[in-house]
Amino acid sequence: MELKPEQLVAQLDSGPLRPAYLIAGPEPLRVLEAADAVRAAARAQGIAEREVFEAEGNQREPDWAALQASFRAPSLFASRRLVELWLPTAKPGKDGSAVILDFCADPPADVVLLVTAGEWSNKHGGKWSEAIGRVGAISVAWTVKPHELPGWIEQRLRTRGLKADREAVQQLTERVDGNLLAAAQEIDKLALLSDGSQLDAATMESLVADAARFDVFRVIDAAMNGQAAQVSRMLAGLRAEGTAVPALLGMVVKELQTAAGLARVAAGGGNLSAAFKAQRIWDSKQPMYQRALKRHPAPRWDAFVSQAGRVDRLAKGRGRAGEDPADPWLALERLLLAVAEPRALRLLARA
Structure with missing residues (x-):
């Protein structure tokens, strides 16, 4: 069974807990609140004992042997237990998958398993998550889109x-x-x-206070996602906060160079998935790059990188001979608007 986080919360009020729950996704608040709802339902149903398994110290994975032993061990203090497993990458690996599959094949009557994860995509699912879905419920907390x-x-x-x-x-x-x-x-x-x-x-x-968080990461994400209005608003906020253009350009150039490299791979018929992996781009961010690459051909991304160099020169007062003086904030805005919206490319001719 797959439910939205809000549907899961409503379902928890209507009956006894299922043997297992998987709550994952890129939206931390929705993951947290859905997991808290499971914990609250467990307490309401008399489940007072709770165990948590996660990677500790230098370990890359939880102690799978200890988790499996816990599933089969009798409860020390209560008739039922809530066992929580935290998987930041939503990838339990071969050993972890085997432990989860074994649990779901014959769920102990005194254990409720709650698996939470901070990432999720179609690539994360597998036999282990399908098994949880059969005996329990899966809830994916997707990011709330701007129009939603x-x-x-x-x-x-x-x-x-x-x-x-x-x-x-x-x-x-x-x-x-x-x-x-x-x-x-x-x-x-x-x-x-x-x-x-x-x-x-x-x-x-x-x-209500203005809780918008203006930072270079969100500005770049807005540009790559095609959100032109957000780009202008965030840049205005950064400028009002006293941020200097050179402080932004390092990350801007890095992201543009990354996109340019990916665009060359795609244009050459290369394996974009392998390129994402080589660049260490998380699954959750890959759709953003894919949308951006559809808007512009490979040569244009190289032009964007060159334009960012011009913005840097303007910000440092090192414009080239014959180069018209310009406001570096305006030049940066025109560059990122062009990244977000191809119709804004004409603005670069005026920059």
Whole structure:
């Protein structure tokens, strides 16, 4: 059984716990809250004993032998136990898969297994996760997409007993800038401060802090994902915070060079999956690069790298002879807008 995190939470209230749960995905808040819901359901059903297995010290994997022994050992302090397994990469390997498969083939009556992971994609699944799905439930906490965020916030407000009009929801959406943890914290604060009336934009403005996190990583991700409006907004925030353009360019150039290299591999008919692995690009970030590579041919990525060098010269006051003086912030914005949206390429001709 595969459920969304919110569906899993609702299902936990309707009956006894299943033998096993797998909760994974790139959105930490949704993973955390779904796992907390399983823990809360376990406590409500009288499961007081809890064991946690994860990699420790220099170990790359949990102690699989100890985990398997725990499954078959009688409970010391209670009739039932919650056994948690933390897999950051969602890849238990051969030994771990065997232990999980053995558990699912004959789940002990006194054990509930909770597996949590910080990554997930189609490549992560296997016989071990399918086995969990057969005897229990799988819940994948995907990242909430920008167009889904207003709905997520509105639903979250309702669960906290709050009502907000469309403008207020949109304002909160813009303030948290995709940060679900910040959104959850602000909504909890609103639940304490609200007088019970419907929240409008003015009230939201007065009660909610601007929780947007402006940093170079998010700016680059926005550009690579084709989110031009986000690029302009984040750059304006960075500039207002006093960030210097040269402090941003190192990561900008690195990402553009990475994309250029991947584009050359793709253009040459090479194995892009192998290139991702060679560049140590996580599975969760590969779709971002794939979307970006579809927007621009390989030569254009090399041109973007050269343009970043021009921005660096402008920022350091080292423009070439005959090069028109320009605001380095404007030049950087035009570059990243061109990365995000091919129609913005014309802006580079003016840079």
